[in-house]
Amino acid sequence: LNHNKYFPLDEISLLSYIESVPKLAERLGGNKSHWKLREVGDGNLNYVFIVIGPAGSFVVKQALPYVRCVGESWPLSLDRSYYEANALKEHGLLSPEHVPEVYHFDYQMALTVMHYLEPPHIILRKGLLAGTVYPLLAEHMSDYMAKTLFNTSLVAIPTTIHKSRVAKFSGNVSLCRLTEQVIFSEPYMVAPNNHWTSPHLDEDAKAIRLDDQLKLEIAGLKAKFCESSQALIHGDLHTGSIMVTATSTQVIDPEFAFCGPMGFDVGAFLGNLLLAFFSQDGHASENDREDYKRWILQTVADSWNLFQKKFLALWETTWKDPGDAYPATIYNTANVRELVQKRYISQLFEDTLGFGAAKMIRRIVGIAHVEDLESITDKDVRAVCERRALNVAKLLLKERRNFSSIEQVLSTIQSIK
């Protein structure tokens, strides 16, 4: 398999492409003169087209052989498209309510056709910016994370399946390297990609580059990211990879998927919720975001608590036919089962806080920032929000082993403010 026949589609050539794939043409209905098509990619990496016909619709996502927001000077493997399509399918089988269905995948063209998440679906990050409450978010995301992570871990599956999945997704190395670079390395060193609200955070950024304890902790997390194949993770589970309505929560964009540590996904989600939390003061008129801030923190707490509850509930049902990690003949009493589960969850909590914190830090002093904070136009205000987020993140990264509940984390956050 190669990409010799790859070419980037434009609005004209995409219509011909669809025409040439009967199942796609049929799904739209009519013929190409009836199909409406719009490029909506707002991400950093790929093209995304919405295509609508008389009978149906879909989204076409095509990878580019470079980082879209940087240009051809930063090449990036087209293979990521293959891993994204595979992750969508595998996670989709495990959590179909929260993953768009894949209709078609073309390896050569690095192209995936999937279910169109129609309006009012919007990117969660935009909803958080607007101050919209999503009452089911914690319920849905905890469901998605528990099902996808538990069921691709050795708690649930045999070593044979695990190792073949590890082998397959080891091929997604370009994307893993990108994460290593922008999350685990650049924020802790002088790098041309780095930027921050300047001069306000100049000293803060410098302090990070001089903080040996922080460098020690980020090394441990990086090693876990590079070496631990705990589960098939999404790999980029920030609030820009989630589309929501009041009743629906959909996870898109798993192009960074590989077998890695679960806490990297859970931490990405919670860390980005915290960035949204810290940005609220920059978007408030008077104190009109206080309720909303409380809702975000409640969602952080609920997401973690529901996640661990559901993870353990799945584990409980699995004792009759477990994966290879915990044979039921060894873990054969309520007491020893509780012991191993507690240890597992507490390690996962520690990882979640660590990775979540690393994700927050990189969004403030690294290459790619978040709209939650970037859209605060008053730099003085923005810097105050960012510094608070940074200080909490540094604390979590260094002290993560000393937190034993998410409520404790939230009290710390509130006491720092």
Next chain:
Amino acid sequence: LNHNKYFPLDEISLLSYIESVPKLAERLGGNKSHWKLREVGDGNLNYVFIVIGPAGSFVVKQALPYVRCVGESWPLSLDRSYYEANALKEHGLLSPEHVPEVYHFDYQMALTVMHYLEPPHIILRKGLLAGTVYPLLAEHMSDYMAKTLFNTSLVAIPTTIHKSRVAKFSGNVSLCRLTEQVIFSEPYMVAPNNHWTSPHLDEDAKAIRLDDQLKLEIAGLKAKFCESSQALIHGDLHTGSIMVTATSTQVIDPEFAFCGPMGFDVGAFLGNLLLAFFSQDGHASENDREDYKRWILQTVADSWNLFQKKFLALWETTWKDPGDAYPATIYNTANVRELVQKRYISQLFEDTLGFGAAKMIRRIVGIAHVEDLESITDKDVRAVCERRALNVAKLLLKERRNFSSIEQVLSTIQSIK
């Protein structure tokens, strides 16, 4: 690639096989009427032939499609031969003084031809049984372990090489599963394979099956074995996989090789030395093994201390061109370098004690025992030796986080005796 043309060689067909491979025939010299050949496999799994000709010699190792010591009822993948040959080559490049050279590998036949380690080379386990001192053992084994483990870890190599090696060796899943079963599972449950000196150790074996704390700890080690791809490890580094003379130390039989935790190799070596130590009283006439016991413990201490010293020395020379784990631009002061190195070594020490202990336990109550102990014919004496080893191993497994030097471990061992 497949094994469709595979057939197990006997002494006749092996001669024809060699004849058909010119580079092998040339190495022996003369023709097949001059070649002497002897099957010497004493291992559990494979056939090993020594072949000697007028001009040269070699060893031919061929895998069988089942576990040799059990029979056809326990099938085992022939692919292990491929991973063994690859590990011999990769480790041989890194530590040529301590790994026999591979002359020929035949995937279809699951067959490796390698350098013949001539007499007086014997299996280290036999030498330890005989009470022979190997003054260079610690020096050599620390060298082998430091070079092979350091140089296949992300401290030394980039992510791209690491992930492709992970992918490749993920295929050695049958052998990983075997380890999971016989080391991390069966000793902690009722299993038909298990046996022990009975009735002497009946209660000891039962206590293990009822020890929740032990089961908690073995779960953590098993997870690390299954999920951590820290380095390309040998995977079966007991004293039966090492051949020695007074001046030479050679590591053979890496058919269990995969990308796993370094501590699994270091622990296997040290744990098997400790088994040799605890068996000495069963082989002593009067107290004539006291000096030898001291030498074994000194070798345990030296092996660990030299290993960590050499590992860190390699790390020091690598800062100018490091692997992807610790970029020199982040880890840029003596202080932070020392911090990350200390953390790395202390985690590795903890793993080493844990895996070493697990290896000891399984050799006393699991499927495959060691000659060190099995050859003690007086069951009362043997049981005393085994119980001491078992108690130390249980303690190490549970308390490994509380030991900060190998000397501390050795004092504990001596105080327990």
